[in-house]
């Protein structure tokens with residue numbers, strides 16, 4: 251497996267070191283050759299060279315089996331240009347249309363909801379990853395005056411909506427799941443989200459064994475807090491998925507626990523923890539590396555290495571159970587010690 255590694259900025263560097271440690275250990279234990287190429291892209295590189303990524307950067311990424319990213323974002327780069335080019339740019343250029351975010355609670359005590367536990371928080375969110383309001387379509391007229399007009403379009407294409415909804419149903423069918431919920435705001439956004447409604451109904455009709463339900467996004471946000479146990483698979487657009495998956499991160503015990511994949515099935519995909527670069531925590535050996543480490547499990551799973559992926563998940567679960575965790579989830583260990591523990595407990 252040839253993996254490109256972009257540690258990025260802030261705690262991205264801290265957690266990537268641990269993810270790499272675990273991935274390397276998985277290679278040793280399972281006899282799987284893992285070749286890691288570290289790419290220096292991030293704020294330091296941008297501020298030193300003026301380059302966010304090299305001219306052939308996206309082609310270079312395409313030449314790997316997968317890409318791992320720590321986090322990007324640095325207060326010195328106020329317009330966030332490097333993060334946009336590296337992260338959003340890669341999503342668009344490599345057409346990574348599936349944002350895959352499992353939300354699984356690993357211990358009852360980490361759940362912020364009263365009276366809820368592991369049985370209530372175990373679902374997957376599929377967020378459309380290449381369209382919506384994130385394409386940057388729009389403009390400002392008379393900017394900076396009291397007559398300013400700011401327009402930001404939401405792009406929904408049949409192709410884009412169809413392929414993410416289809417992926418959600420395919421995933422449910424392949425994993426023996428029986429419920430898919432689509433969330434939109436079709437009562438207010440009557441053009442774009444009418445397309446989501448139409449496509450959802452037509453795709454759902456092809457999966458008679460799966461119960462397809464719809465909720466408006468505001469209702470879904472409420473039910474995620476009141477009754478998360480009703481969900482198995484959620485599919486939604488780019489903006490709503492961004493928000494919903496942060497709620498998901500909180501349900502898992504915090505952003506430090508949440509993993510994600512940016513996928514184009516069958517092509518080079520990108521894996522990253524959900525959290526950002528958390529500058530105040532950077533370099534202090536306090537960041538939780540579990541979201542990053544669980545992202546390597548998604549990477550392994552996507553590359554057809556289910557046993558290896560499961561070994562990573564098991565080891566992270568064991569670390570949580572043993573209290574071998576960072577302070578954000580009530581532990582007393584450092585980032586490196588947690589990574590060491592998880593790497594040492596990888597077994598076939």
Ligand SMILES: NC(=O)c1ccc[n+]([C@@H]2O[C@H](COP(=O)([O-])OP(=O)(O)OC[C@H]3O[C@@H](n4cnc5c(N)ncnc54)[C@H](O)[C@@H]3O)[C@@H](O)[C@H]2O)c1
Nearest residue numbers: 321322323324505506524525526527528529537538539578
């Ligand atoms: N995918 C990405 O690379 C990504 C995602 C979100 C934000 N960002 C960038 O990161 C920078 C900081 O953004 P932010 O503060 O809004 O979000 P953040 O995720 O960096 O931090 C939010 C909160 O969660 C805590 N946190 C996050 N990850 C943690 C971890 N692994 N262990 C322990 N605590 C953790 C932080 O201390 C902070 O309180 C910004 O530049 C932002 O643009 C990048």
